Amino acid sequence: MSFDVDISKRLSGRTIAARFAAGAGITALFGPSGIGKSSLLSMIAGLMRPDAGRIAVNGDVLFDAAARIDLPPERRRLGYVFQDARLFPHRRVRANLLYGYRLAPTNERWMTLEDATAFLGIGHLLDRWPRSLSGGEAQRVAIGRALLSAPRFLLMDEPLTS
16 A cells, blocks of 8 residues: 655645655654644545645545545545544444444455454443543544444554553
């Protein structure tokens, strides 16, 4: 999985700009607080529109300002784990996990609920409400929900801070 990113966006009187190419494997962004790392992830995810530039993953263009291409988030086939877990408060853990799983095309699923709960050690949490989870438990559920959506890639914004 390769990433080619060259984007910029003006936010709150400053410009966030990033240009990088990353090959297969794990890529980490790091820098001081407030530098725009979360905004950059939001632009890659399609939750925030860059003012200029281009984003391509494995050669597939997700955003290109000049060509007027801007795929909506649901067509980008990614899993996003936010800094805060953002679980659905009205759904138990099992339903939170299965939300993305049910939306994923059957032939593209590569993990089952049982696989995810075993991998993340959260099987004992399935019948609990999000409000009863610790911060770390909620983050593991959020990671599981992202994995079960059968993403091509994951974007994780400080997923281990809890």
